Amino acid sequence: MAEGILTMERLLGFNWAGVIEFLPALTAGLYYTLFISVVGLAIGFVLGAFVGLGRISRFKVVYALATVYIEIIRGTPVLVQAIWIYFALPLIIQYTLPSVLAGVIVIALNSGAYIAEIVRGAVQSIEKGQTEAGRSLGMSRHMTMRHVVWPQAFRRMIPPLGNQFIISIKDTSLLSVILVPELIFQGRLVAANHFNAVEIYTTVALFYLAITLTLSGVLRLVEKRLESRS
């Protein structure tokens, strides 16, 4: 039964040093993971900001469109969205998207829906008196949103946005099924060819952890900076 027990010797028995040889392949994967995360979330944030404001729009059509979008995205798995965009959409539009572009679209569309709800919640949480004060000074709806409501709402968005960013970064791993050569895609290639699953998948997990921990740290700093200014 000894072989069933996890011991230090057994852990150290793996060829950890050998991982170095495969770092270039993993780093290439890391690059795609970061690229898709950064670009996808940047687009997702802009999209989410507009859709979130659409959810509190007085124009019924805008509100309806925003709501339909959010419900579709929230009601379907990311994996299904990725597969649909990469394998189904091309048959409809008669054009095959490069997998990385498809990946960016999936992350942007998916995070956009969740960010929209974060934006809506934060904007609605700002006291009505703030808007009234802005409007009573003769500022337009737009000016009041931009200079009075949004900056205050933005501060309240940071913690939930951080959450969503971390979720989306982890979601990029699902893009391996649409052949995006990101971190876990590369890891599986290496592990399949060299039979070093423990070493490679552990390293891959640590890479994800490094990204998300760095992001958490940065967000905490941003929050502190904003706090000290009021």
Place this chain on the structure above:
Amino acid sequence: MIIEVKDLRKSFGSNEVLTGIDCSIAESEVVCVIGPSGSGKSTFLRCLNLLEEITSGEVVIDGNSLTDRRLKIDGVRAEIGMVFQQFNLFPHKSVIENIMLAPMKVRSLSQEQARERGRALLKKVGLAEKENAYPGSLSGGQQQRVAIARALAMEPKIMLFDEPTSALDPELVGEVLAVMKDLAQEGMTMVVVTHEMGFAREVGDRVLFLDGGVLVEQGTPTEIFDNPQESRTKNFLNKIL
């Protein structure tokens, strides 16, 4: 008449809060609106700059009918300062930034012009040294004086006050009333919803008594406070004085 109100009605759902108010206010007049809570006095005030939509009737501000569909309300509001019970300062902006924002965005003042105007107003309300403080670090009385300065920075023709001292600790009420009194003496047209009967008596040119959404009685402070005609006015004054 700088403010004219004709048969003003306001309903929230099936609840009619104002049931036909008629009155007009002249330039430089200080009008205090008193009445029991729920009488519609705040709603009345908020109809004057369209923070509340008008259900029916008409409000004319300096020749602009607020119910006219072509009206650009922002332009009218720029001429009407408003001071709120809860101050409503912008907490993410410093005191001077609170004051500078609207003059720069609406009146297109340069930063220097806006700052200069802001500093002069802060001096006027006795808070010159608080220029760079944030609202959260000020007392209620100081916040309300900043709010008054912020409204004045637009150089409005009319100032509306919605229970400006009701959220203040008693010892801070005086400093705010003093600023308002100065303003009245400079000839500002003011409509003040208030529970401060001393202020109404001393500073007001006219007092309106509202009850149940009706303008029950109006007159000079002496007429209203010393010789009220209506029994509802007498009852109210008996309770509070």
